[in-house]
Every structure is written in structure tokens, then in C-alpha cells.
Amino acid sequence: MTDKDDLMMPRPVRDSQSEMAEIVLPNDANPLGALLGGRLMHWIDLAGAMAAHRHSRNYVVTASIDHLDFWTPVHVGDLVILRSSVNRVFHTSMEVGVKVWVENYLHDTCEHVSSAYLTFVAIDAGGRRLPVPAVVPESDEQRRRYEDAGRRRETRRLELERRNLKS
Numbered sequence: 206m207t208d209k210d211d212l213m214m215p216r217p218v219r220d221s222q223s224e225m226a227e228i229v230l231p232n233d234a235n236p237l238g239a240l241l242g243g244r245l246m247h248w249i250d251l252a253g254a255m256a257a258h259r260h261s262r263n264y265v266v267t268a269s270i271d272h273l274d275f276w277t278p279v280h281v282g283d284l285v286i287l288r289s290s291v292n293r294v295f296h297t298s299m300e301v302g303v304k305v306w307v308e309n310y311l312h313d314t315c316e317h318v319s320s321a322y323l324t325f326v327a328i329d330a331g332g333r334r335l336p337v338p339a340v341v342p343e344s345d346e347q348r349r350r351y352e353d354a355g356r357r358r359e360t361r362r363l364e365l366e367r368r369n370l371k372s
């Protein structure tokens with residue numbers, strides 16, 4: 206088997222699951238001390254890219270970020286935890302899910318802030334798209350995310366088609 210074949214061997218979801226943590230500083234917040242949505246989106250993109258890089262073992266670009274909701278306000282001094290995992294690989298693209306939590310270490314609470322689905326495309330140093338090895342879901346939750354990712358891809362495809370028809 207060549208090194209190239211080895212790189213295309215399917216890999217379990219757990220091998221590329223990633224976690225990132227940030228303490229919210231005044232520069233991340235609005236004048237009322239609440240975390241800026243744009244800053245959280247930046248962290249979501251980075252956390253998602255970590256799992257995509259680890260899984261594909263290549264450079265990746267963000268092709269899309271699905272709809273985002275912010276359910277819980279986050280404040281200066283809070284600890285933000287972002288967990289990412291590859292839900293499903295298609296050909297050169299992969300869907301990564303990122304779940305965001307806020308931990309308040311003074312009150313010992315942890316709340317779900319946001320969830321996002323991002324699509325990353327693997328590329329080489331010249332910007333050419335590259336195939337990505339398959340991902341193997343092992344738990345019931347990973348299998349559910351794998352199935353759901355297939356439905357979301359179809360929804361994205363239809364939405365792109367609808368927008369292209371309009372323009």
C-alpha cells in the first residue's frame with residue numbers, strides 16, 4: 206500500500222474530534238459586556254477547521270456555514286467551550302458540526318450557546334480540490350449525525366439551485 210492509499214483509509218469520527226476554549230475578554234464584547242456574535246462565528250469557524258484539518262490531513266477552506274442561532278448570552282469573563290466533529294464526508298467536502306457551551310466557573314453552570322454546521326473543502330497548496338477519506342461513525346449519536354448530514358446536504362443543494370435561478 207502506498208502512502209497515498211494510506212491517507213485515504215476511512216477514519217473514525219473520534220480521531221478528529223476537537224475542542225477549543227476561550228475566555229471572553231473585553232475586546233470580544235459589546236459595550237454592555239456581551240460577547241459579539243461575529244467573534245463567536247470566528248471561533249466556530251476555527252473550531253470546525255480543526256476537525257476538518259485533522260480528518261483530511263490537508264488544507265481546507267470554508268465553503269459554507271449554515272444558519273446560526275445564539276440561544277444564551279455570553280459575558281466577559283465567561284469560559285466558552287467549542288466542540289467539533291466531522292459528521293460526514295462526501296467527496297472533496299465534509300460537514301463538520303460545532304457545538305458551543307458557556308461555562309460559568311463561579312456559579313458552576315454550563316449552558317448550550319449555539320450549534321452550527323459548516324462545510325469544508327479540502328485543497329492542496331495550489332488551491333486544487335482533493336478527495337477526503339471517509340469518516341466512520343461509531344456511536345448511535347454519530348450515526349444519527351451522519352444520516353442527518355446527508356439530508357442537510359440535499360437541502361443546501363436545493364437552496365443553492367433556488368438562489369442561482371433567481372440571480
Ligand SMILES: CC(C)(COP(=O)(O)OP(=O)(O)OC[C@H]1O[C@@H](n2cnc3c(N)ncnc32)[C@H](O)[C@@H]1OP(=O)(O)O)[C@@H](O)C(=O)NCCC(=O)NCCS
Pocket residue numbers: 265266267268269294295296297298299324326334361365
Ligand atoms: C468552496 C470552493 C472550493 C468550491 O469550489 P467549486 O469550484 O465551487 O467546486 P464544486 O462546485 O466542484 O464543489 C466542490 C465541493 O464543494 C461543495 N460545495 C461547493 N459550494 C458549496 C456550498 N456553498 N456549500 C456547501 N458545499 C459546497 C460541493 O458540494 C462539492 O462537494 P463534493 O466534492 O464533496 O461533492 C470554492 O467555491 C472556494 O474556493 N470558495 C472560497 C472559499 C473561501 O475562501 N472560504 C473562506 C476562507 S477559508
